[in-house]
Amino acid sequence: MLSTRYTPRIGRATREAYGDALLELGRKNRDVVAIDADLAKSTFSWTFGKHFPERFFNIGIQEANMVGIASGLASSGKIPFISSFAAFALCKGFDQLRMGAAYPHLNVKVAGSHGGISIGEDGVSQQSVEDVALACALPGFIVCIPADEVSMTAAVHAAAAHRGPVYLRLGRPKAAIVHDAPLDFVFGRAITVRDGDALTIVANGLLVAQALMAAERLADRGISVRVLDMHTVKPIDVDALTRASRETGAFVVAEEHLHHGGLGSVVAATLAQTVPAPIAFVNLGDRYAESGKPDDLLRKYGMTADAIVTAAESVVRQR
Amino acid sequence: MLSTRYTPRIGRATREAYGDALLELGRKNRDVVAIDADLAKSTFSWTFGKHFPERFFNIGIQEANMVGIASGLASSGKIPFISSFAAFALCKGFDQLRMGAAYPHLNVKVAGSHGGISIGEDGVSQQSVEDVALACALPGFIVCIPADEVSMTAAVHAAAAHRGPVYLRLGRPKAAIVHDAPLDFVFGRAITVRDGDALTIVANGLLVAQALMAAERLADRGISVRVLDMHTVKPIDVDALTRASRETGAFVVAEEHLHHGGLGSVVAATLAQTVPAPIAFVNLGDRYAESGKPDDLLRKYGMTADAIVTAAESVVRQR
Amino acid sequence: MPSPPVEQLESIARTLRVHALRAIAAANSGHPGGSLSAAEIVTALYFGGVLQHDPRNPDWPDRDRFILSKGHGVPILYAALGERGYFPVDEIMTLRQVNSRMQGHPVQGMTPGIEASTGSLGQGLSIGIGHAIAGRLDGRHFRTYVVLGDGECQEGQVWEAAMCAGNYELDTLCAIVDWNRFQLDGAVEDIQSLEPMREKFASFKWNVLEVDGHDVQAVLEALNAAKAERGRPTCIIAHTVKGKGVSFMEHNNEFHGKAPTGEQLQVALAQLNGGQEAGVRGGRRDGVRGLREQSPKPSP
Amino acid sequence: MPSPPVEQLESIARTLRVHALRAIAAANSGHPGGSLSAAEIVTALYFGGVLQHDPRNPDWPDRDRFILSKGHGVPILYAALGERGYFPVDEIMTLRQVNSRMQGHPVQGMTPGIEASTGSLGQGLSIGIGHAIAGRLDGRHFRTYVVLGDGECQEGQVWEAAMCAGNYELDTLCAIVDWNRFQLDGAVEDIQSLEPMREKFASFKWNVLEVDGHDVQAVLEALNAAKAERGRPTCIIAHTVKGKGVSFMEHNNEFHGKAPTGEQLQVALAQLNGGQEAGVRGGRRDGVRGLREQSPKPSP
Numbered sequence A, B: 001m002l003s004t005r006y007t008p009r010i011g012r013a014t015r016e017a018y019g020d021a022l023l024e025l026g027r028k029n030r031d032v033v034a035i036d037a038d039l040a041k042s043t044f045s046w047t048f049g050k051h052f053p054e055r056f057f058n059i060g061i062q063e064a065n066m067v068g069i070a071s072g073l074a075s076s077g078k079i080p081f082i083s084s085f086a087a088f089a090l091c092k093g094f095d096q097l098r099m100g101a102a103y104p105h106l107n108v109k110v111a112g113s114h115g116g117i118s119i120g121e122d123g124v125s126q127q128s129v130e131d132v133a134l135a136c137a138l139p140g141f142i143v144c145i146p147a148d149e150v151s152m153t154a155a156v157h158a159a160a161a162h163r164g165p166v167y168l169r170l171g172r173p174k175a176a177i178v179h180d181a182p183l184d185f186v187f188g189r190a191i192t193v194r195d196g197d198a199l200t201i202v203a204n205g206l207l208v209a210q211a212l213m214a215a216e217r218l219a220d221r222g223i224s225v226r227v228l229d230m231h232t233v234k235p236i237d238v239d240a241l242t243r244a245s246r247e248t249g250a251f252v253v254a255e256e257h258l259h260h261g262g263l264g265s266v267v268a269a270t271l272a273q274t275v276p277a278p279i280a281f282v283n284l285g286d287r288y289a290e291s292g293k294p295d296d297l298l299r300k301y302g303m304t305a306d307a308i309v310t311a312a313e314s315v316v317r318q319r
Numbered sequence C, D: 001m002p003s004p005p006v007e008q009l010e011s012i013a014r015t016l017r018v019h020a021l022r023a024i025a026a027a028n029s030g031h032p033g034g035s036l037s038a039a040e041i042v043t044a045l046y047f048g049g050v051l052q053h054d055p056r057n058p059d060w061p062d063r064d065r066f067i068l069s070k071g072h073g074v075p076i077l078y079a080a081l082g083e084r085g086y087f088p089v090d091e092i093m094t095l096r097q098v099n100s101r102m103q104g105h106p107v108q109g110m111t112p113g114i115e116a117s118t119g120s121l122g123q124g125l126s127i128g129i130g131h132a133i134a135g136r137l138d139g140r141h142f143r144t145y146v147v148l149g150d151g152e153c154q155e156g157q158v159w160e161a162a163m164c165a166g167n168y169e170l171d172t173l174c175a176i177v178d179w180n181r182f183q184l185d186g187a188v189e190d191i192q193s194l195e196p197m198r199e200k201f202a203s204f205k206w207n208v209l210e211v212d213g214h215d216v217q218a219v220l221e222a223l224n225a226a227k228a229e230r231g232r233p234t235c236i237i238a239h240t241v242k243g244k245g246v247s248f249m250e251h252n253n254e255f256h257g258k259a260p261t262g263e264q265l266q267v268a269l270a271q272l273n274g275g276q277e278a279g280v281r282g283g284r285r286d287g288v289r290g291l292r293e294q295s296p297k298p299s300p
């Protein structure tokens, strides 16, 4: 838990950390194989590919086929890590993930890169804003969105250690570091990155850093804020949420995703079954974004520390 | 609103009502065209197809292509109704729906048949339990799951009258009739099928009839229950939910869907922003079902009046 | 593994048909047409000495893989697996009932001998590529067989996989297309023709063979020719008749996905056994049990 | 509509390249390689008298449809649309900035002249079929053109659409494959070969033509031959060079998705204009403005 004032220190992009961790896995375990669909240099699976060409398959622009191949590989005892942009891996490979990974609960790991709108200039077609909704609609999948290089590295190793399907969302831009290494990382267990008692901000991905900045500004205004890095959306950390609801009584949930089906939905459905509480949501809503510089987009579409502060003030008033 | 005691009267399957309504639309508007992907006799799009062969395209087992074609047809001024099993239309056509219908907000209507596990014997591969999560992750889409032939007929006409993309879930088995014709049907406006003040059951599809039966049994035990047919999941009826929360203070949400991303998630996220309240969920959870007779499956996987009664009793105690 | 005489294989195919139809009739639900058309293909693979496998050790790493991509035809596969001893053959009669392992479509991890969960058409060939690649990586010499429906080949994923397998020169992969000329809503030729199929697969760099899919000897020969082919995968276009073996189901696509009534079942069984219902059981026990004992065990 | 002299078309293609590169450099983001390779294809369509359209009435129901399925090449299309008057040509310089209509990939309904939202590869041909069918239903005689990337043709949906268009005998549909032999991560031949492409499309019942995709006259002739073809769609395999027109971008896939630096842009512009940066503007204004005035207006 960060006790001192949070000063954002820019680290590597989580996709870059993914590539490095995958390479390390490859060194340790020769059953680890990687497949990409013509985005190996963007997803950083190439970091693995150039060291292990015989265990790396860049199969071209065939996302559905990629998932099916992973299913066969896993069935024959391999540990396939497949990667593409999140938008393509999930939206084009969904039925294959459903039948070939989720239903048989196979050991398939899916890395969806370029999550969120912070990928910037390429625009809507490449921005994944629905991947969490889709991945959570795959029973048995672990769904995880690490915030920084430290937690991404831990998540890749946890994914390899877990027997079953895992989805990891990777980000394009360099990400502020919010965790200290070595990190005690477990799927399904939130990390409290700041404590407080008037409000809880639940966030993942890039928005954890934004949440920390927002929390400091709220603290300056006398609002004591807890910040949970909820890296794992499924399974959700019911205990951490229940405790936060009892102890702080109000929530902001912040994520780079559509309103529907993301972390916000999961937190709301969880609290409704334990300790219901008011929640303000910071997300994209029910729309697509556009092309632009990452920061311009995050500002225009309201996924920043500012937006979190505004949401927090309104929900604290409601409580 | 049904005032007398509810005695389930079995009507047609909603997919059958879909076919008839589509035929009627075809008679009124020659811009209505239909496409199916080799399931025309199961989705009942064939009812339209045999009357309007020149406006009907059974393109074979190519769901992605089907969606793309619909996108082109809509762009050239047609009103395409496309149908398949919900599992295939959404899981295999998702990226095409995203880029070709949702993003350009085109006039594409999607009928996903064989929703839920009540399709029975064919088993998991044909059972759509994630379609609502996926459809709601398509910004601008209306997502609607009618309960009976009366509301399905109304929904098809409403879909044609609406300019923009619509998803309708159709069911395989004959469905109990819960509404009287003519029905005052508007997308996004819940229908109160029974009033009460101790609890609200929010349901759609086949579970509306189950909710009514559950409500009567709860009434016999002195619990006064409101039942909302929440046929439209997106946009959700915020007013009806807020009022119900103020007036009844507790909810059961019942649907034939995974826990994640369906009606339950939407209700929870909505109430968290208005009047937070305890909710008990009746759904499939985070798993797939299996083959079996529809009633056997609904019982085994807990989506029946019994399950609703149990859930209701627990949530009323919590309140 | 040597192949038993053709007459014995023909008798086994009849037995598998009987199992499949009885199970579908008992379930009052299922797909007779595409089960019957694949009977000789499945017989050749499981009883003709083609598949190297061990029913007592379904996970034997060197086993050949079999994937029924057209998953709705699974009753004929359950019949073969049951007769081969993967599970008690009578279990087939619980087809499609709640709590049964005999699911409506194949389910990996639930039913012994099932290698892939299928039923959403178009996926099996990609999964087969995964197995083939894994075999290559591990230096194992197993082969992978995938049965596709002709209608199924309208799915784009089949062509992604075909392209990939061709380019990867996966000569351990063999696709058999059950070319029965019908899909769910009617004739393939009317709905979305696949002709010229030979040229299509050839242009995706496959070795293509065509056989009469009900001539079990011919199917066997094609499967063995595929084994001998080097540097490219083989596609066997097996010309079949949907509903084969039952007069009122042949060329009648009504039975694509409809169970026979009790009465229809009796007629069908009589046809399959030259009029003697009792003969079915006798024939089956002799034919298949005999075979099971005489086939050499693979060494896992 | 008569075609202007070849020299004029060549000069227009150069102008479009200049626009595209300037915009990409200004955005410091975008895809130069696949924009440059498609310059003559787009020029032939928009300036060679092929496309019947009306920039002042983008929704004219009888217009020919153009879909850039390989959406990442959109800068070259914006250049053509701008020069054709769909929007002020200078707007291209706002490429990829927030609040601009010049999105990173084509967006239908936002940018005048854009017929489909693409960028997720593989979808354009299906959309084209929808337009072609709509035209048939309404008795309109417009044509639909779809530009595909060669790498893009690895997507199964392309083959679903190819099968469907072939069977539906959509002779108003024309696909042009920008056969530049590279995709994002490297050479198509190394990653997932599409050869033999001619045989593939032929076996899906298409008329197949091959041309030098930088010989604008040859492209024009192929497009006109496609118009004359009856009973089947035409696929034009346009052999191109990725990055064409700029020495350090040709055959260098580094510029698939990387913007040139300011310095590189200057070198590129100089090469495109025989060393005279000023000449670009002059040439452009003359070439394209002149053409715009002289082309007969279609009657909507």
Ligand SMILES: Cc1ncc(C[n+]2csc(CCOP(=O)(O)OP(=O)(O)O)c2C)c(N)n1
Binding pocket: B037, B038, B039, B061, B088, B092, C031, C033, C034, C035, C037, C070, C072, C073, C119, C120, C121, C122, C148, C149, C150, C151, C152, C153, C178, C180, C182, C183, C184, C185, C242, C256
């Ligand atoms: C993706 C997908 N779309 C639709 C279906 C529904 N369906 C089941 S069988 C079938 C027809 C299959 O035809 P074919 O592949 O020729 O099989 P066969 O004739 O051998 O039964 C269809 C469309 C499905 N199972 N999967």
Ligand SMILES: Cc1ncc(C[n+]2csc(CCOP(=O)(O)OP(=O)(O)O)c2C)c(N)n1
Binding pocket: A037, A038, A039, A061, A088, A092, D031, D033, D034, D035, D037, D070, D072, D073, D119, D120, D121, D122, D148, D149, D150, D151, D152, D153, D178, D180, D182, D183, D184, D185, D242, D256
């Ligand atoms: C479905 C999908 N997968 C991946 C990408 C990422 N991507 C953008 S361009 C490209 C390569 C395209 O190659 P090609 O079609 O040959 O285009 P060109 O060479 O003309 O640029 C890829 C893989 C994408 N846009 N869509």
Ligand SMILES: [Mg+2]
Binding pocket: C149, C150, C151, C178, C179, C180, C181, C182, C183
């Ligand atoms: Mg068939």
Ligand SMILES: [Mg+2]
Binding pocket: D149, D150, D151, D178, D179, D180, D181, D182, D183
């Ligand atoms: Mg290319």
